[in-house]
Amino acid sequence: MSNRVIHLSNVSKRYGDFTAVKDINFSVKRGEVVGFVGPNGAGKTTTISLLLGFQSATKGTVRLYEEPILPSTAHRTHRRIGYAAGDMAFFDNLTGEQYLEFMAHRFGINIEIRARLDNRLSPQLHTRLKQLSRGNKQKIGLIAALQHDPELIILDEPTSGLDPLMQETFLTLIREEAERGATVFMSSHILSEVAAVCSRVIFMKKGRIVSDTLVSEIEQSAGKLIRISGSEHEIKLLLATIPDAVDIESSTETSVILQCRGDIHLVLRWLASKRFADISIEDRQLDDLFLDLYQDEEHVS
Amino acid sequence: MRTLLLKTLYDKRWFALGWAAIIGGITLLVMTFYPTFSETNALSQISASVPEQFKRLVGDEASFRSVPSFIGTQLYEIRIPLLIMIMALVLAQSLSIGEEEKGLLRIMTTTPMSRSRILWERWCAGVIIIGLVNLATIIGTLIGAVIVGETAPLDLVLRLAVMSCLFGIVAFSIPYAVGVASGHRGLTMSIGLLITFGSFLLTTFAAAVEWLKPTEHLSLLHYYDTKTIVDGSFNTGDVMLLITIVTVSMLVATSFFRQRDIN
Numbered sequence: 001m002s003n004r005v006i007h008l009s010n011v012s013k014r015y016g017d018f019t020a021v022k023d024i025n026f027s028v029k030r031g032e033v034v035g036f037v038g039p040n041g042a043g044k045t046t047t048i049s050l051l052l053g054f055q056s057a058t059k060g061t062v063r064l065y066e067e068p069i070l071p072s073t074a075h076r077t078h079r080r081i082g083y084a085a086g087d088m089a090f091f092d093n094l095t096g097e098q099y100l101e102f103m104a105h106r107f108g109i110n111i112e113i114r115a116r117l118d119n120r121l122s123p124q125l126h127t128r129l130k131q132l133s134r135g136n137k138q139k140i141g142l143i144a145a146l147q148h149d150p151e152l153i154i155l156d157e158p159t160s161g162l163d164p165l166m167q168e169t170f171l172t173l174i175r176e177e178a179e180r181g182a183t184v185f186m187s188s189h190i191l192s193e194v195a196a197v198c199s200r201v202i203f204m205k206k207g208r209i210v211s212d213t214l215v216s217e218i219e220q221s222a223g224k225l226i227r228i229s230g231s232e233h234e235i236k237l238l239l240a241t242i243p244d245a246v247d248i249e250s251s252t253e254t255s256v257i258l259q260c261r262g263d264i265h266l267v268l269r270w271l272a273s274k275r276f277a278d279i280s281i282e283d284r285q286l287d288d289l290f291l292d293l294y295q296d297e298e299h300v301s
Numbered sequence: 302m303r304t305l306l307l308k309t310l311y312d313k314r315w316f317a318l319g320w321a322a323i324i325g326g327i328t329l330l331v332m333t334f335y336p337t338f339s340e341t342n343a344l345s346q347i348s349a350s351v352p353e354q355f356k357r358l359v360g361d362e363a364s365f366r367s368v369p370s371f372i373g374t375q376l377y378e379i380r381i382p383l384l385i386m387i388m389a390l391v392l393a394q395s396l397s398i399g400e401e402e403k404g405l406l407r408i409m410t411t412t413p414m415s416r417s418r419i420l421w422e423r424w425c426a427g428v429i430i431i432g433l434v435n436l437a438t439i440i441g442t443l444i445g446a447v448i449v450g451e452t453a454p455l456d457l458v459l460r461l462a463v464m465s466c467l468f469g470i471v472a473f474s475i476p477y478a479v480g481v482a483s484g485h486r487g488l489t490m491s492i493g494l495l496i497t498f499g500s501f502l503l504t505t506f507a508a509a510v511e512w513l514k515p516t517e518h519l520s521l522l523h524y525y526d527t528k529t530i531v532d533g534s535f536n537t538g539d540v541m542l543l544i545t546i547v548t549v550s551m552l553v554a555t556s557f558f559r560q561r562d563i564n
Binding site: 049052053054055056070071072074075076078079081083087088089090091093094098101102103105106107 | 303304311312405410415559562563
């Protein structure tokens with residue numbers, strides 16, 4: 001039996017003259033936790049629409065559990081999937097409990113998991129969904145997605161619009177599902193959020209995949225930020241002898257911020273030979289790396 | 302909320318009750334006008350003085366003189382079908398395009414229900430609502446008759462209501478089918494309005510305007526023959542045609558909806 005849960009082969013999606021997704025290929029194996037990252041309009045939601053059968057690919061094949069996904073047949077795999085999205089619509093006339101009951105009749109329910117989710121999220125079950133705040137609605141959406149213990153969890157920017165506390169609760173729940181063995185495919189435009197949950201990240205830009213890499217590799221390649229302050233003369237001397245492994249991120253007459261992507265030991269030896277008033281070294285934030293990637297047009301594969 | 306059908310009926314409960322109250326109430330009100338028309342001596346004089354074309358629009362003297370004729374011509378010939386067509390168009394638009402635009406269709410299609418089932422369960426909910434509204438017309442007619450001290454023949458009212466129900470299902474199914482097949486609001490509303498108001502205008506004016514007569518069969522109301530029902534039977538050809546329209550519309554809609562992209 002194949003280990004592949006998601007498989008996209010040469011998939012494109014066009015809307016008239018506009019191509020939302022261009023010739024993308026990737027697979028997700030059973031138990032993998034994969035982030036799908038890109039700025040707005042990158043093609044993330046279109047790809048998820050193809051995975052769930054909302055839309056059909058203009059070219060290529062989309063497979064879930066080796067079943068070809070077409071709008072007419074996609075429902076056959078849906079019992080194995082839990083789906084939630086940040087901008088999801090709800091049946092607003094129903095209460096949370098009625099909505100979850102309706103979904104339970106469609107997907108089935110694991111009573112233990114449902115009780116755990118209720119306990120963790122404390123949802124407002126007896127209020128009409130139209131009267132709930134966005135965060136409370138999303139709690140209901142997440143419970144609906146997870147209460148049947150799905151094998152594959154597909155999330156489309158699930159934390160958008162949530163406060164930081166709620167974001168953390170959501171991410172913790174998704175991590176727990178991943179630890180229980182579920183395959184997770186999660187889109188986001190925040191790399192640090194994805195890195196906190198996923199082991200692998202697929203980057204999209206303008207409908208193309210620009211990178212598909214492990215989070216551990218991203219963290220290694222992110223490098224360090226070195227902040228140095230000193231006199232005008234000291235900074236001038238420093239900038240005059242910068243080694244290849246270092247880029248200047250910004251500088252003033254009395255301070256400079258450097259990016260180190262190469263061997264930090266070499267850079268430290270170079271710094272030891274220089275004079276300055278103060279120095280601090282820190283890890284680069286993943287979101288800075290995200291900006292690098294999307295600002296660099298040459299990275300498009 | 303075991304099924305999408307029940308959920309849709311629950312969602313639309315106030316819509317259904319509201320329209321049932323409005324159409325049932327209008328039916329009752331019109332029924333209470335019967336003695337005013339049937340007992341006036343001036344009706345013969347008025348009838349003799351108006352042109353034939355006008356009589357075709359509002360009914361001749363005989364249609365005001367007996368309860369069965371009054372029910373057939375003054376309630377079920379134009380007024381009730383027109384109100385039901387308007388309600389059917391609003392309902393069809395809401396259950397097709399309305400739900401898609403709100404993103405609810407996406408939620409339904411994330412479940413293990415097939416697209417065909419989603420389409421047909423919501424259609425069934427629409428049909429039940431149309432049945433409920435027609436039930437209100439039966440109740441309105443019977444109570445109205447009792448109020449004015451008359452007896453409405455139950456078999457006649459039932460036959461008229463059954464035909465009105467079938468007609469409502471057609472008026473609902475066509476825009477619903479266009480909505481689910483195309484996902485296009487403009488197209489759905491245009492076709493729905495064309496059928497509803499086009500039929501009304503064509504049928505009413507064709508009775509008076511000679512050159513419109515050859516086109517009258519294009520009106521949906523042409524196939525809603527109350528005269529035959531008042532005489533004691535159904536026009537089988539009309540019934541078969543209406544059933545065919547519903548069947549074809551829904552089969553085409555199913556075929557398109559199973560394959561198209563959801564917005």
